């Protein structure tokens with residue numbers, strides 16, 4: 001796959017002249033590759049990975065560079081080589097023999113987690129980059145946590161930004177705390193919480 005392409009015109013299905021600022025209409029925010037590299041270094045994965053909301057390829061690209069077979073799909077077109085577009089993950093019903101890793105569209109994150117867990121075999125993983133607030137709400141507790149608790153949650157000590165333009169060359173800080181939520185299908189019990197992205201420079205810290 002080509003390197004992640006930046007500042008490309010975004011072409012959603014059925015339209016052709018959307019501008020960069022409109023990407024967020026489709027809940028596009030890229031994940032910081034640094035967070036992805038941490039995940040790859042600290043979790044064991046199946047050799048087959050499905051990134052079902054690939055966007056500009058920030059997660060997929062890191063897995064490809066680490067030697068995984070990566071299936072890339074997205075509902076919208078971001079001009080990423082090898083990514084099948086027009087694929088609504090929530091309408092996919094085939095079992096995937098591997099692990100599913102993504103940063104889902106925020107307005108469908110609960111549905112993405114629930115659906116991903118249906119599409120993998122027992123013992124395989126669903127890993128999602130989600131705001132820490134994902135832990136809240138009766139709906140999510142009822143629909144996900146009560147039945148399928150995550151096995152591990154990696155909380156970012158120093159916050160990551162998710163970028164609309166996919167450009168991580170400038171660190172502008174972030175108002176949101178993101179975590180990697182790791183589900184291992186079939187796991188029952190209490191999740192382990194770990195911390196990552198620790199930077200001992202207190203000047204960089206919010207508190």
Ligand SMILES: C[S@@+](CC[C@H](N)C(=O)[O-])C[C@H]1O[C@@H](n2cnc3c(N)ncnc32)[C@H](O)[C@@H]1O
Nearest residue numbers: 028029030031053054055058075088089103105
């Ligand atoms: C928060 S962005 C994350 C992009 C990429 N996963 C990353 O981490 O850099 C969410 C992505 O979900 C895609 N998306 C929205 N609804 C979708 C759906 N129903 N099925 C598949 N992809 C969808 C958007 O086009 C966007 O690329």
